[in-house]
Amino acid sequence: xxxxxxxxxxxxxxxxxxxxxxxxxxxxxxxxxxxxxxxxxxxxxxxxxxxxxxxxxxxxxxxxxxxxxxxxxxxxxxxxxxxxxxxxxxxxxxxxxxxxxxxxxxxxxxxxxxxxxxxxxxxxxxxxxxxxxxxxxxxxxxxxxxxxxxxxxxxxxxxxxxxxxxxxxxxxxxxxxxxxxxxxxxxxxxxxxxxxxxxxxxxxxxxxxxxxxxxxxxxxxxxxxxxxxxxxxxxxxxxxxxxxxxxxxxxxxxxxxxxxxxxxxxxxxxxxxxxxxxxxxxxxxxxxxxxxxxxxxxxxxxxxxxxxxxxxxxxxxxxxxxxxxxxxxxxxxxxxxxxxxxxxxxxxxx
Amino acid sequence: xxxxxxxxxxxxxxxxxxxxxxxxxxxxxxxxxxxxxxxxxxxxxxxxxxxxxxxxxxxxxxxxxxxxxxxxxxxxxxxxxxxxxxxxxxxxxxxxxxxxxxxxxxxxxxxxxxxxxxxxxxxxxxxxxxxxxxxxxxxxxxxxxxxxxxxxxxxxxxxxxxxxxxxxxxxxxxxxxxxxxxxxxxxxxxxxxxxxxxxxxxxxxxxxxxxxxxxxxxxxxxxxxxxxxxxxxxxxxxxxxxxxxxxxxxxxxxxxxxxxxxxxxxxxxxxxxxxxxxxxxxxxxxxxxxxxxxxxxxxxxxxxxxxxxxxxxxxxxxxxxxxxxxxxxxxxxxxxxxxxxxxxxxxxxx
Numbered sequence: 001x002x003x004x005x006x007x008x009x010x011x012x013x014x015x016x017x018x019x020x021x022x023x024x025x026x027x028x029x030x031x032x033x034x035x036x037x038x039x040x041x042x043x044x045x046x047x048x049x050x051x052x053x054x055x056x057x058x059x060x061x062x063x064x065x066x067x068x069x070x071x072x073x074x075x076x077x078x079x080x081x082x083x084x085x086x087x088x089x090x091x092x093x094x095x096x097x098x099x100x101x102x103x104x105x106x107x108x109x110x111x112x113x114x115x116x117x118x119x120x121x122x123x124x125x126x127x128x129x130x131x132x133x134x135x136x137x138x139x140x141x142x143x144x145x146x147x148x149x150x151x152x153x154x155x156x157x158x159x160x161x162x163x164x165x166x167x168x169x170x171x172x173x174x175x176x177x178x179x180x181x182x183x184x185x186x187x188x189x190x191x192x193x194x195x196x197x198x199x200x201x202x203x204x205x206x207x208x209x210x211x212x213x214x215x216x217x218x219x220x221x222x223x224x225x226x227x228x229x230x231x232x233x234x235x236x237x238x239x240x241x242x243x244x245x246x247x248x249x250x251x252x253x254x255x256x257x258x259x260x261x262x263x264x265x266x267x268x269x270x271x272x273x274x275x276x277x278x279x280x281x282x283x284x285x286x287x288x289x290x291x292x293x294x295x296x297x298x299x300x301x302x303x304x305x306x307x308x309x310x311x312x313x314x315x316x317x318x319x320x321x322x323x324x325x326x327x328x329x330x331x332x333x334x335x336x337x338x339x340x341x342x343x344x345x346x347x348x349x350x
Numbered sequence: 351x352x353x354x355x356x357x358x359x360x361x362x363x364x365x366x367x368x369x370x371x372x373x374x375x376x377x378x379x380x381x382x383x384x385x386x387x388x389x390x391x392x393x394x395x396x397x398x399x400x401x402x403x404x405x406x407x408x409x410x411x412x413x414x415x416x417x418x419x420x421x422x423x424x425x426x427x428x429x430x431x432x433x434x435x436x437x438x439x440x441x442x443x444x445x446x447x448x449x450x451x452x453x454x455x456x457x458x459x460x461x462x463x464x465x466x467x468x469x470x471x472x473x474x475x476x477x478x479x480x481x482x483x484x485x486x487x488x489x490x491x492x493x494x495x496x497x498x499x500x501x502x503x504x505x506x507x508x509x510x511x512x513x514x515x516x517x518x519x520x521x522x523x524x525x526x527x528x529x530x531x532x533x534x535x536x537x538x539x540x541x542x543x544x545x546x547x548x549x550x551x552x553x554x555x556x557x558x559x560x561x562x563x564x565x566x567x568x569x570x571x572x573x574x575x576x577x578x579x580x581x582x583x584x585x586x587x588x589x590x591x592x593x594x595x596x597x598x599x600x601x602x603x604x605x606x607x608x609x610x611x612x613x614x615x616x617x618x619x620x621x622x623x624x625x626x627x628x629x630x631x632x633x634x635x636x637x638x639x640x641x642x643x644x645x646x647x648x649x650x651x652x653x654x655x656x657x658x659x660x661x662x663x664x665x666x667x668x669x670x671x672x673x674x675x676x677x678x679x680x681x682x683x684x685x686x687x688x689x690x691x692x693x694x695x696x697x698x699x700x
Contacts, residue, residue: 008440009700010700042643064642065643084643086599087598087659088358090356090357090358109600113599135602139606140600140602140608140641144602144603250435250459250491252485252490252492252493253494264671268618268671269613269618270618291490292392292670293414294490308437308460309437321613321614326699327699347697349675349677350358350359
């Protein structure tokens with residue numbers, strides 16, 4: 001039985017009991033509101049955690065790229081949604097290879113993407129479900145008007161190889177409801193029905209029921225939590241199950257401490273925050289700067305100060321890119337190591 | 351013979367001829383000024399590129415962590431400097447295991463670090479060279495005064511297991527000269543001599559000769575270059591050898607394009623810059639935003655606009671964390687793929 005204190009730093013650790021509570025609590029919320037829970041595995045990239053989510057009641061999983069889907073399908077997961085425009089010959093060939101092995105659904109926001117998907121499905125000899133992505137304020141991908149969405153829905157429905165699977169947006173926003181209704185108003189008279197509307201975000205997870213038109217929710221970070229989800233109120237410091245343990249390697253001045261993790265450990269994601277993480281042992285400390293392997297912490301507001309060799313537990317700004325920098329996650333219960341999971345889909349860059 | 355156009359995106363590519371020119375040009379500069387060139391492999395994390403630097407005349411390499419040193423020593427490299435405070439039992443045991451296999455030098459900025467290093471050297475039965483890190487304006491690690499540096503030098507010199515190897519700072523700055531002289535003024539009368547003073551940065555690489563007290567230079571990014579090194583004048587767009595090829599996956603509005611790479615491809619490093627990279631095919635474009643797998647590009651200033659499926663070549667803000675997100679680097683000559691190098695020290699998180 002190894003204790004967290006014995007692990008070399010920096011190390012990414014998960015409080016397994018808290019993670020299970022997070023998985024169950026959001027599943028119960030989705031069940032109570034008849035929302036299909038389709039967790040986003042980009043956060044953990046670990047088939048073991050995806051299976052815990054599925055066993056708790058998730059309808060399937062969400063992957064953000066084909067490489068993640070390949071890893072999850074190899075681990076036996078069968079219902080995979082990739083809400084991403086898959087473009088390019090090499091990528092579409094990989095999609096064809098995957099189609100006979102799982103129930104896949106994907107998205108498109110242009111005729112060009114739809115044509116590629118149809119070719120991939122034809123080559124595989126397996127029909128592919130395609131949702132149309134619409135923009136509801138996220139300023140990323142997605143058609144801009146209900147008329148465009150309806151036009152693409154017609155195009156998909158007219159393809160023998162494709163099935164029109166509904167609509168998708170990110171993040172779910174108040175605009176979503178009116179958009180979905182407007183698309184339905186165009187398509188229903190044309191005889192094109194759709195049931196599934198997929199929305200997402202961890203930030204808005206507890207408001208998902210306020211959008212009855214959105215039937216499915218994709219949340220990723222809710223299993224772990226981070227400084228961002230604490231700041232936006234979706235989670236609390238107590239419900240965060242993920243942290244990075246580091247070691248103080250320098251105390252060059254009375255106020256400054258340096259830890260053995262920087263931007264190659266914590267990523268440089270700010271997500272609108274100031275500083276790079278919460279220092280659990282020194283709540284008043286400010287994680288003020290980073291270079292690649294050094295984290296700079298300002299202890300000027302702290303009465304106590306650490307010494308070289310002390311260990312500091314950090315809740316990072318954004319858990320997803322941090323996990324993506326580690327090769328494994330250490331799961332513990334009350335500080336005793338229980339399991340080490342490979343971040344199996346890390347490095348699946350495409 | 352595969353052309354870059356045939357590779358699936360996102361893909362990290364190196365113009366091999368330009369990279370060799372960069373390696374040779376800085377080596378010639380160091381040779382002309384009698385500066386020991388000790389390139390930092392954190393940028394490329396690839397033994398093959400480290401060997402090209404050594405074969406061109408580098409005196410050894412620099413690694414920022416023990417995991418990188420383990421990979422480089424396993425690849426046959428023998429002179430390795432780790433300018434980092436190595437702290438903690440597990441890490442020091444790994445250091446002991448490495449000592450008989452290579453000529454290692456490390457740094458320290460406190461007595462606590464020195465005591466750990468002495469234990470590691472004693473266990474290995476191999477003397478270890480330790481340089482004292484001083485701060486010259488970088489606000490990271492390092493002793494603050496020449497008196498502190500001299501005190502640690504005496505402590506190192508008094509340890510049977512350690513050899514005092516000189517001084518180290520990052521980045522080399524105008525304060526370095528006076529600091530080094532002041533330490534020498536204290537130590538020479540005490541009979542403690544030192545020849546080696548190690549400075550660094552790619553930004554200041556062409557000014558290294560202006561600090562005659564600094565005998566060795568550690569530059570990393572100079573092999574590749576990036577938007578940061580272009581902006582600070584150390585390199586030009588023409589001398590950059592590194593880029594990431596992406597594909598346009600969405601054109602949701604007249605001005606907006608979305609590529610298949612975001613913060614898990616480009617990292618979120620800004621280094622004081624606005625935007626996330628240079629788009630070579632559309633110099634007026636602004637790489638304005640990212641989520642994990644989407645890059646948002648604003649083409650409003652461009653006369654021409656790309657369509658879905660077009661490929662865009664991006665010079666990222668900071669090459670080092672980008673390389674660290676890829677598992678391999680594709681080397682090409684005039685667009686024809688010549689070699690694929692594993693990023694062997696990626697994932698060496700400790």
